[in-house]
Amino acid sequence: MRCFALFTILALASFTDATAQVLPLRPGQRVRVTAPTLGFVNQSATFQGLHGDTIVAIADSVRHYPLSSVTRLDVYRGRKSAWARGLLIGSITGGFAGVIGGLLLGDDPQQFYLSLTVEEKAGIGCAAGAVSGALVGLIVGGLIKTDKWEKVSLERLRVSVVAQRNGFGLGASIAF
Numbered sequence: 001m002r003c004f005a006l007f008t009i010l011a012l013a014s015f016t017d018a019t020a021q022v023l024p025l026r027p028g029q030r031v032r033v034t035a036p037t038l039g040f041v042n043q044s045a046t047f048q049g050l051h052g053d054t055i056v057a058i059a060d061s062v063r064h065y066p067l068s069s070v071t072r073l074d075v076y077r078g079r080k081s082a083w084a085r086g087l088l089i090g091s092i093t094g095g096f097a098g099v100i101g102g103l104l105l106g107d108d109p110q111q112f113y114l115s116l117t118v119e120e121k122a123g124i125g126c127a128a129g130a131v132s133g134a135l136v137g138l139i140v141g142g143l144i145k146t147d148k149w150e151k152v153s154l155e156r157l158r159v160s161v162v163a164q165r166n167g168f169g170l171g172a173s174i175a176f
Contacts, residue, residue, distance in 0.1 A: 030076035031057060032149055035069040076147040086141015087134050094133015126136030
């Protein structure tokens with residue numbers, strides 16, 4: 001009988017460790033919960049724990065979100081800059097402005113020492129505008145910081161070990 005009890009304890013302990021490794025959330029992490037049936041869309045909260053089939057988090061008060069009502073769960077992963085987006089938007093905008101400027105200069109050869117056609121002026125304007133716009137976009141985008149969120153698979157949260165007064169319990173749900 002003692003052997004059976006020891007085997008059961010070891011089995012539960014190993015299952016608890018495996019579950020802890022699978023769960024991507026830790027108490028105290030910032031989360032964003034979407035549960036439209038409960039009236040929550042992208043509500044920021046602080047994750048407290050997973051009790052059975054319910055996410056417990058603190059927003060303005062302690063909230064309980066049944067997993068069956070949660071359609072999306074995101075975890076906060078810090079802040080990121082938008083330098084790549086700024087570079088892309090700046091180069092496209094600058095290139096477009098350069099083409100317009102080159103076309104507006106017209107075909108008058110007196111404006112430059114070299115005689116350039118309208119197409120050549122537009123091409124030079126596009127290149128110069130794209131480079132200068134990319135630099136401005138890189139700087140502005142680097143200064144803009146946004147929150148980075150990572151989607152949490154709700155399927156990974158469906159099975160859990162729950163501590164009870166008289167031992168451990170196993171909570172599970174199956175989604176179809």
